[in-house]
Amino acid sequence: MVTQPTTLSLKNAVVRRRGKQILGPIDLNFPAKGFSIVLGPNGAGKTTLLKILHGVERLSEGSLTLSAPDKEVRQKQAYVFQTPIMLRRSVRQNLAYPLELIGTPKPVIAEKVTDWAHRIGLQDAMDRPAPRLSGGEKQKLALARALIREPNVLFLDEPCASLDGKSTREIEALLLNAHSAGTRIIMTTHDLGQGRRLASDVVFLLNGKVHDSGPAVEFFSGPRTSAAKAFLNGDIVE
Amino acid sequence: MNDIWAGIEAAFWLIVTLDGDLIDITLRSLQVSVTALVIASCIALPLGTWLAIRRFRYRRATIATLNALMGLPPVVVGLIVYLLLSRSGPFGVLGLLFTPTAMIIAQVIIITPLIASITHQAMRELWAEYHDLLISLNTTKRQRVATLIWDGRRTLLTASLAGFGRAIGEVGAIMIVGGNIDNATRVLTTAIALETGKGDFALALGLGFVLIALALAVNFAIHALSRTEQEGRW
DSSP: OOOOOEEEEEEEEEEEETTTEEEEEEEEOOOOEEEEEEETTSSSSSSHHHHHHTEEEEEEEEEEEEEOOOOHHTTTTEEOOOOOOOOOOBHHHHHHHHHHHHHHHHHHHHHHHHHHHHHHGGGHHHHHHGGSHHHHHHHHHHHHHHHOOSSSSEEEESTTTTOHHHHHHHHHHHHHHHHHTTEEEEESSSSSHHHHOSSSEEEEEEEEEEEEEEEHHHHHSSSSSSHHHHHHHHHOOO | OOHHHHHHHHHHHHTTTOOOOHHHHHHHHHHHHHHHHHHHHHHHHHHHHHHHHHTTHHHHHHHHHHHTTTTTTTTHHHHHHHHHHSSTTTTGOOOOSSSSSHHHHHHHHHHHHHHHHHHHHHHHHHHHHHHHHHTTOOOOOOHHHHHHHHTTTHHHHHHHHHHHHHHHHOOHHHHHHHEEEEETTTTHHHHHHHHHHHHHHHHHHHHHHHHOEEEOOOHHHHHHHHHTOOOOOO
16 A cells, blocks of 8 residues: 655754744654654644644755655645634535646545545545534544555544544554554544554653653653653643 | 616616627627636636745735735726837737737736735635644645645636626726727727716616626526535535
């Protein structure tokens, strides 16, 4: 399913906006395989980190190194936003859109769209306007639209925030399937339970800096910093 | 009040008897305004969309100029086009003055800024909504413009209809560059001006009612064809 794996490395990465440093300096390596969860309170820099890795936001200092030419890597990445962005089109057209952009033949598009609509349970809503779906349906559609191009790396920015338990479970199932098919996943979340269920490794951010990172088992059983410990205990960390 | 009733009556008989002159003038009005609208839309829709998504040095000044050009006085446009197309002007050799082509050129100049400006406003909002998604999908600039135009087509239709409304009702510029020549460049608005000048208010009003009916019919037809008011359609 997924072709060449991609590694991502940040070195001395700093992001400033209007003179204020909101991220970094940080050094991070994301190997080609894995399910990374970026944890941290609001304003920790999680979304900025994700956007930097995906290349939609620029670094003020430092570097992002990719294992393949930039353009090639970007084509094999996908991003799911916290608030799903729906094209003002039908469910079918939303699913087909990323494939149309890269010139996929129409019969292949039709086949994949039908397959993904079944996987997310929207097979009976194919001609409904996507912006009129419920929150959970929109997020599932956004995830399917991201996965339909079989990305090497999938970035997700709190995809289950404000979703109910059922929708969260369905989205987690889709993510685990994609991960087992070889997609490298990097996801931000507030939800410690979700982190425990999904993560193979964890990055803990606080005030734009990495306060802990490593395999999920080690992080959840014995965090190395007091801030990470407090966060796991449910304390308010600033 | 008598004049209005006489106008309604005149309009009724002109339509019922399929008056040859009326049909000729009406078709010419449509030909000039629809051609101008198509040409102006081909320029203004991509231009307005491009301005919404592209950042460049004099962008604000360009948008401000475009907005200011919406208020171009048609008489001045007509005068400038007249000077350009007159025998001593730079395009005099083309022999376009006092032809429907000259009228189309003047109308294109008048309605392009209007359509481009409304398009820019609509596309700016849509671009704000789509920005992150289209960037994350690694789309090219051409793909972004195409996506915005397609998904914003209903708003763009409104922009085009505003352009059509201005074109079909325009009189100053086309009077100057067309000359209001019978069977050649006479259209509904210039015919109304002529009949008013002659004191034939009933016929002038009759033509006016036909003009209003025509503008409404085109708007209804376009809305019906594009099914803008149907539920559940995109």
